[in-house]
Amino acid sequence: MMLPTCVSLLVLWSSLLFTNTTLPDFKESFGIATVSNLSCGDARIGPSNGSFNSSLWSIGISERSLLSCAVDIEMGRVRSRLYTDVDVSPTAVSLLRSSDDQCSNAVFTKDACVFGMTLDNARLDPPDPMLEALISLLKETIEKNSGVYFCDVLVPHFEDELKNQTVNLPEPLLPFVHGATPLNGSTIFRGLLNILNNLPDILSIRLKAIEPSNTTIQLHLNFSHGFEFSKTNMTWNTSGFGLLPEMFQSTLDALFDGPVVWNEAGPFSGAEDLGIKILTPRPFNMSVDISMYNLTCGTDGFYCSLPCTNGIELLNLRLYGLNEWDRLVVNYIGPFVTQRINELFSSMIIPFCNTTDNRFQIPIKESPDIISVPPTGVIVPSVLVGFALVFGSTFLSIRKHRKSPVYLLDGSIIPLWRVLLEDTLLILMIVVNALAFIWSNCTTAARIVAGDEVTLLSFSLMETSTNLYKAGLRPFAVLVFVFSGLYPYLKLFTIMTCTLVLQKPESMILKVIDYFGKLSFLDSYAMVVMSSGLQMEGIADVKIIAGFYVFLAATVLCVFTGNYATTFWRRNTSLRMRSNSIPRSMKEVPDEALLLVPLTVNERHIVEMPNTPRSNFPSLFWRVLNALFVAACILPPWITPCLSYRVRGAATLIQPNDRNMTLYELSSASTSLLLTCVFTIGIAPLFYAAFYPRLALLASWGAADAFLLACVAGIFQLERFVEFVIGTNMRSLYTAEARLLWPMIPLLIASVWQWILAAEHVFGLSEFIRNYRAKPLEALAS
Numbered sequence: 001m002m003l004p005t006c007v008s009l010l011v012l013w014s015s016l017l018f019t020n021t022t023l024p025d026f027k028e029s030f031g032i033a034t035v036s037n038l039s040c041g042d043a044r045i046g047p048s049n050g051s052f053n054s055s056l057w058s059i060g061i062s063e064r065s066l067l068s069c070a071v072d073i074e075m076g077r078v079r080s081r082l083y084t085d086v087d088v089s090p091t092a093v094s095l096l097r098s099s100d101d102q103c104s105n106a107v108f109t110k111d112a113c114v115f116g117m118t119l120d121n122a123r124l125d126p127p128d129p130m131l132e133a134l135i136s137l138l139k140e141t142i143e144k145n146s147g148v149y150f151c152d153v154l155v156p157h158f159e160d161e162l163k164n165q166t167v168n169l170p171e172p173l174l175p176f177v178h179g180a181t182p183l184n185g186s187t188i189f190r191g192l193l194n195i196l197n198n199l200p201d202i203l204s205i206r207l208k209a210i211e212p213s214n215t216t217i218q219l220h221l222n223f224s225h226g227f228e229f230s231k232t233n234m235t236w237n238t239s240g241f242g243l244l245p246e247m248f249q250s251t252l253d254a255l256f257d258g259p260v261v262w263n264e265a266g267p268f269s270g271a272e273d274l275g276i277k278i279l280t281p282r283p284f285n286m287s288v289d290i291s292m293y294n295l296t297c298g299t300d301g302f303y304c305s306l307p308c309t310n311g312i313e314l315l316n317l318r319l320y321g322l323n324e325w326d327r328l329v330v331n332y333i334g335p336f337v338t339q340r341i342n343e344l345f346s347s348m349i350i351p352f353c354n355t356t357d358n359r360f361q362i363p364i365k366e367s368p369d370i371i372s373v374p375p376t377g378v379i380v381p382s383v384l385v386g387f388a389l390v391f392g393s394t395f396l397s398i399r400k401h402r403k404s405p406v407y408l409l410d411g412s413i414i415p416l417w418r419v420l421l422e423d424t425l426l427i428l429m430i431v432v433n434a435l436a437f438i439w440s441n442c443t444t445a446a447r448i449v450a451g452d453e454v455t456l457l458s459f460s461l462m463e464t465s466t467n468l469y470k471a472g473l474r475p476f477a478v479l480v481f482v483f484s485g486l487y488p489y490l491k492l493f494t495i496m497t498c499t500l501v502l503q504k505p506e507s508m509i510l511k512v513i514d515y516f517g518k519l520s521f522l523d524s525y526a527m528v529v530m531s532s533g534l535q536m537e538g539i540a541d542v543k544i545i546a547g548f549y550v551f552l553a554a555t556v557l558c559v560f561t562g563n564y565a566t567t568f569w570r571r572n573t574s575l576r577m578r579s580n581s582i583p584r585s586m587k588e589v590p591d592e593a594l595l596l597v598p599l600t601v602n603e604r605h606i607v608e609m610p611n612t613p614r615s616n617f618p619s620l621f622w623r624v625l626n627a628l629f630v631a632a633c634i635l636p637p638w639i640t641p642c643l644s645y646r647v648r649g650a651a652t653l654i655q656p657n658d659r660n661m662t663l664y665e666l667s668s669a670s671t672s673l674l675l676t677c678v679f680t681i682g683i684a685p686l687f688y689a690a691f692y693p694r695l696a697l698l699a700s701w702g703a704a705d706a707f708l709l710a711c712v713a714g715i716f717q718l719e720r721f722v723e724f725v726i727g728t729n730m731r732s733l734y735t736a737e738a739r740l741l742w743p744m745i746p747l748l749i750a751s752v753w754q755w756i757l758a759a760e761h762v763f764g765l766s767e768f769i770r771n772y773r774a775k776p777l778e779a780l781a782s
Contacts, residue, residue: 006054191451284321440551484523633750
């Protein structure tokens, strides 16, 4: 009867290949001769299966196996190495197992054993006539008695080993070399430790990494719920594809910037139709040491190298809590597996070694520079030009006031102090705004950091546009560069020209360019959408730094400067009147002085209707209905996930489920970004609709369309952008994609509705349509 707390293991394969397998501790005495140091350069094992559970351990090989092996022979003072081909007949071994209820104190007894072999092509190196004669005489005896020796000597010896409670002590860690870099002095390994300790449970396995010495990372795996794994039809071959086929090879190819060609002499194992099923119901722990010998890093602790030979080694694979399996893993399986992995790594890095100093450079992408302050050659001339503009505008304001003064609504000339106050305030906002844009464009706005140490990517306006362009996202890169790079300066220049120079604050071009100023938020929203696709909390995080806040503040100030120029500058003066007559009292000033443009005929009719409950009710009804409609459209993205990120490749082990994010979660990377999004994608569109057309200036703040544009770009281009950041060959390790969820549809409707209202208010859209439809009727009537 199988106990539910015991380990259950099932292994099967159709073909298994071992190369360069050594057993240096093997030693047996046969009376007059002693054999030791067994190795097999090529071992091909036929279709097999093994079953290990609480009541029976068995292994069977249903077809012949061929081995090419060598062993040292010592007879007196004569020593030589014997090379021979071994043909093993179908084999079967089974051991009965009994234990207590906790699966401890196991006792094994042989149940069945079948074994046989023949020796072919035997030769000695160096040749020795005495040993050759002895081997020739003993060959028939060995073949005849191999089954007896295997079943009556080796199998009982294995039984004794299973009963043995002794566990080997850990191997000593690699020593620290004077002048080398300790692991905690390397940015790469500090980041690796942070990543390992921040990983979520993977397949119910909890990872923890510590640094027991300056040369070693000790990795602990806690299987608190046991472990269950089942996989069939796996293949391992000498091309490097194996149990982690495409992921393993492509990751190495990406790290080394090219295909990794395995060393032909490499110690690889091959298997076909490999199947493994493991069930361990009880909790247990595992640990392994990863030691670095003579690690050398640069002064920044980033670019590191290791010796090509034995520079990195896996040691002390240990198991805790699984009884006899602890001893098997620590004493036998662990040393065998770690040796094979170390040999595998050595054979892999040989082609990449520097033959000059025989060192291997650890592959890592170049860390981007973080720029906190613009170059002096940029900021100093910009400040000087700013001062020149301030003084020049003051002189121009005084000169224009004297030559062509502006009149107030009561017919008097505007005072000089107001002229200087308004013009100085406006030019200062323009200059400060331009300097802020220059500062933010030349500095880093945000960075994506792995393990809180290694910077994978930095964001600034120029870097974002350049990275998007290099990633193949050329239309979106151009769009970001135009609206976030060129458009703000064009807008500020237009404001200065139309107001301070031409004295035309009511010009149509100024109003249009002010309305489109909200698209400057596109760069900020694009950074949020793109970086969120790369972010994995605790592993890769987005760090927002000063450059982003400067750019966000500059964008907000730019929109406000446009509002000031189109609405408040020279308010209630002759520059705001459409006729040459100047009203003599404030009673003659229409409410439309608050608007970006004059009211249309229908809008003026609504505003000028008598103040009676009956006449105000339709206007109030439509305003409330408009506000409720827009609120119903913009509220869902804030409370319901509107954007979904999905990772693929090995990253699904860390983040198996889609990451669905609300607009609040997307914008909560910083308080300033959150407040900006709340106002531009919430308050501004709502109040614009509720008080239309009186708060027309809010149209330039409603940036839901900019956010939607950034999201659409994220859907179609995020995968290519991720590949650009981490490497094109890393698809099997990590890639990401995004998709819009249903709350984006009502947000799009609200954005389109705002455009319709703005077009109606600025261009008289409905009147234009009526006139256009009336023309054919007039032509027909005539």
